[in-house]
Amino acid sequence: MPTLTVDGKQIEIKQGQTIIEAARSAGIEIPHFCWHPSLSISGNCRICLVEIEKMPKLAISCSTYASDGMVVHTQSQKTIEARNAVMEFILINHPLDCPICDEAGECKLQEYVYDNGKGESRFEEIKNRKEKRVQLGPHIKFDGERCISCSRCIRFSEEIAKKNQLTFVQRGDKVTITTFPGESFDNPYTLNTTDICPVGALTNQDFRFKSRVWEMSKTDSICVGCSRGCNTEIWIRNNEILRLTPRHNEDVNSYWMCDKGRLETFKNVNAGNRIDGTYIRKEGQLQKVSWGEALNVAAKSLKDYKSGEIAFIGSAYATCEDNYALIKFAKSLGVTNIDFAGHIISGDQDEILIREDKTPNSLGAELVGVQPGSSGINILAILKGIKEGKIKALYILEDDAASFNEEWESTIGNLDLLIVHATNENKTTALANIVFPASTFAEKNGTFVNFQGRVQRIRPAVATEEMDRALDGMEMSRWDKFGTEFDRWMQGHKYDSKPSWKIFVALSQLLGFKMKFNMAEEIFAEIANSISAFKGLDYDEVGKHGVQLKIKQTVNA
């Protein structure tokens, strides 16, 4: 095996690896601005200069291929001097507006200046003035003065988003980034450039000035925008989601996620139309009642119907655990009319990340068995059954059946009993007899199976009334740790909602069924025991990056 020596450490190298990659694989981080593991090599920032023995000059580690017997020094005096010089050069025209800049706290330039900077400037002339607050595209603001011309965003839009929309214009210290004439930076992946921008030149319009990065806690999660299931981080302050960012997972989404997933999938969590508490229809109006009353009424009314008159609709938006609890509950009632609806926007798909199946868990719902039993009927037959009066009671899990089409909307209004689990008010909850508030993806533990058949975990990031940030082991910021109920920055609203499986467990206890789950993990353990695709898995095994299930073919649901 060819080996490379970096700072006295022997590293085995693969063919075609650069020094920076080899060092990184051994845990040695060489400073870099323009180099990114998923983008082509540009080599323009020069901060990654290292000293290589027997080479006359320092070389940039991002584009120098590692070879056998090479001896590299990343901390020698010569290297550090060069690094300081590059730093000084970059800082000549970089404004000192960290207090205003949103990137502060996660800025590479700030970090390296802290590590390598001299702490004083020899530059006495006036800094270059460039355009600030340029609206590059619908979601992105660009600050020309802060830009250090690393070209990461240009390479990203060319190589990853496959849209050639950005370019450098001018030369020398006047160089700046712009879109091609008449074009807007509007591809579906633009916001990834705000993540890879090493400084605060490109900022997310939606998140701009909302919070300092160190004030938030971050929780590993999964995007629910489509069946890709991009790995994400949920950023929380005062129990409110402020932004989503992609999390690296080479098997699913690499470093990226689409703008739609980033901006739209979390807005419902703190929306004004969240269902907060249980509701029952009394005298034609939905009225808020206690959990006990709602559960009792639901249990009692379900008993009034024969098993053939009841149908259950699972959901591709809900977790495997929720769907499994639904099946178990339905089977206890003797109901076999179980199915779920797909949400496919055909054609809305690309070769990068976006999938036409707009639900995060359609494969998971199918795998855990949300499908008609031996004598049961499927979703179209359920609709027909309701029309004919054969199906009198319908139980819908986290899906908006009334919005499927007009036929559904007019039909389910005629039901005798409509029980709905929902996160937000929608057309279906407006027609329901009983509405249970379901926790969103950001408020519960669970698993999704993406279109590849990869099972991935979501974790609670937002506290609900039944979830305590400290007791339930959720991620906490410094503010969460030391706050009291009297601090205004701790008084973010907690919704009175529960994960759907908990509602099923409570209902089955009232009806005398044997369903005793205390944690989502226990349901997953039972799924792992009873369904072959999930065999031998548990939450620890699934971990941060998910596990590929052993299924014969991926189902294009």
Next chain:
Amino acid sequence: MPGQKREKDLNIFEKLYIPEIAKGMALTLKSMFRPNVTLQYPEVRFEPPASYRGRPVLVQENNGIERCVACGLCSRVCPALAIEVQASETDLDKERYPVKFEINMLRCIFCGFCEEVCPEEAIVMSKDYELVFKNRNDAIFGKDKLLVPVEKLKDRLEFLRKFK
């Protein structure tokens, strides 16, 4: 204590006590003619020197706009977590301003770290030491109570330039 030897035995004059009493009386007498340091508060108020750390306030420029750019460093450095800042965007040149700036005076320990860390010299310790509240909510000072015109803070700002 009986039996225990003193470090130093009293000499004859000290044993007599009378000279010592006379010494004490002399000191008392001397103090009677010294200038008075007790202030008849609240009729007479104490005017602290510039180095005094009263309640932290925000500097308001002459055009009515706060200096603060809501960078959040005061909030981060505050050991008692007394400060909450919410930034927002403004059309002014400085881009960023605090739409909400709250100091919980029940948490504040008057350490002055916020003043020390501020990159804009926007939060300074005032001379205001009279802080009375009837309930918890009154103790949370918003921008309305925190903003103080720059003229009134000249003393402190000069002090900071000299010694910070």
